[in-house]
Amino acid sequence: MKRIPFLRPNLVHLDSYTPYLAQIDESRIYSNYGPLNTLFEQRLLNQFFAGRGALTTVANATLALMLAISLIRRPGGRYALMPSFTFAATPLAAMWCGLEPYFIDIEADSWCIDNRLVEQTLAELGTDVAVVVPYATFGTGTDLSYYSSLHSSGTPVVVDAAASVGTTLGNQHFGIDFPGAVIYSLHATKAFPIGEGGLVHSGDASLVAKLRQAANFGFTAARESALLGLNAKLSEFHAAVGLATIDQFSEKKSTRQQVYGWYRDQLDQQGLLTKGWGLQKTHGSIAHQFVPVLCPQGTNNLAVIDALDRANIEARTYFRPACHQQPSFSSFPRSSMAVTDSVAARSVSLPLWEEMPQSDVIRVLAALSTVNESK
Numbered sequence: 001m002k003r004i005p006f007l008r009p010n011l012v013h014l015d016s017y018t019p020y021l022a023q024i025d026e027s028r029i030y031s032n033y034g035p036l037n038t039l040f041e042q043r044l045l046n047q048f049f050a051g052r053g054a055l056t057t058v059a060n061a062t063l064a065l066m067l068a069i070s071l072i073r074r075p076g077g078r079y080a081l082m083p084s085f086t087f088a089a090t091p092l093a094a095m096w097c098g099l100e101p102y103f104i105d106i107e108a109d110s111w112c113i114d115n116r117l118v119e120q121t122l123a124e125l126g127t128d129v130a131v132v133v134p135y136a137t138f139g140t141g142t143d144l145s146y147y148s149s150l151h152s153s154g155t156p157v158v159v160d161a162a163a164s165v166g167t168t169l170g171n172q173h174f175g176i177d178f179p180g181a182v183i184y185s186l187h188a189t190k191a192f193p194i195g196e197g198g199l200v201h202s203g204d205a206s207l208v209a210k211l212r213q214a215a216n217f218g219f220t221a222a223r224e225s226a227l228l229g230l231n232a233k234l235s236e237f238h239a240a241v242g243l244a245t246i247d248q249f250s251e252k253k254s255t256r257q258q259v260y261g262w263y264r265d266q267l268d269q270q271g272l273l274t275k276g277w278g279l280q281k282t283h284g285s286i287a288h289q290f291v292p293v294l295c296p297q298g299t300n301n302l303a304v305i306d307a308l309d310r311a312n313i314e315a316r317t318y319f320r321p322a323c324h325q326q327p328s329f330s331s332f333p334r335s336s337m338a339v340t341d342s343v344a345a346r347s348v349s350l351p352l353w354e355e356m357p358q359s360d361v362i363r364v365l366a367a368l369s370t371v372n373e374s375k
């Protein structure tokens with residue numbers, strides 16, 4: 001049987017961005033916030049964020065996290081509060097800013113950071129907390145009102161929304177009007193893929209302007225470095241791919257939602273939802289990157305990965321190991337990790353890609369059913 005890959009990244013095809021490449025040839029501007037990047041930013045702001053707040057592109061989301069944390073962290077603070085159930089980029093970005101990650105457990109249903117634990121930890125650590133970095137897990141929308149008021153009352157917040165491009169709550173893009181910084185990734189494996197790239201959006205236009213300056217060596221208009229900067233600019237080539245991606249995004253999103261829907265229906269029809277299997281509880285309308293499911297209590301996700309592999313299906317264990325279980329981060333302080341440990345050991349991310357046929361989804365579910373029976 002043909003192998004079902006976990007992801008099959010599908011960037012827009014050459015013919016859709018050759019007109020933009022021709023413009024690069026003409027302008028001979030290849031980077032440094034050139035005309036295609038400007039157009040890409042304007043279209044994103046208008047079409048995704050209703051023209052509200054401000055937005056800048058970045059070379060990737062990891063650099064955006066570093067720059068945002070570096071700019072808005074509380075001076076003298078020591079800790080960056082964040083979930084352990086996230087990608088390594090989140091704690092690494094804090095470490096590059098000289099901060100110590102402080103890991104907080106997640107909620108059992110949404111797999112997002114537990115706000116009550118954040119509140120408790122803030123009460124204990126006070127101004128030693130330099131920044132809070134919640135993560136919108138696997139692209140879900142989450143209610144950011146707690147973090148809006150936290151940021152506005154003096155505890156800086158950077159939201160890692162790496163997988164949330166195109167996620168809408170109500171009719172609004174996730175993160176719109178947030179007073180701190182919201183970071184999105186445009187990496188090839190995310191749902192709005194341009195190769196490498198990222199976005200920063202904020203309701204605070206002056207914060208975005210500073211971040212944009214920091215992403216260009218901290219240069220002022222007079223080309224004097226006046227901020228701790230680096231080079232995090234998006235090239236015109238990536239902006240060209242981005243412009244073509246905007247045109248095709250709603251189709252890409254609905255294709256991804258269709259495949260996700262097949263999974264949800266199959267989980268239900270095969271009766272797996274009543275046998276202890278579950279889906280991450282998400283909010284809003286998401287351009288799904290893959291399909292995170294929770295295996296029944298007592299099932300080791302590594303055994304499920306093996307069983308799927310024997311059926312020639314590639315799946316992943318995001319995030320196992322969780323950050324606090326990895327060598328770079330295991331010495332950092334943390335809250336109880338009861339839920340993180342359990343979800344890290346029981347969740348499996350199933351394949352999703354744009355051309356995935358329904359028959360492949362049925363094959364994945366059939367393989368999962370056998371895991372269930374052999375238990």
Ligand SMILES: *Cc1c(COP(=O)(O)O)cnc(C)c1O
Pocket residue numbers: 060061062063086087089090135160162163184185186187197198
């Ligand atoms: C993908 C991802 C990042 C990093 O994004 P890049 O654009 O690849 O640097 C950061 N955090 C999370 C949670 C991610 O999933």
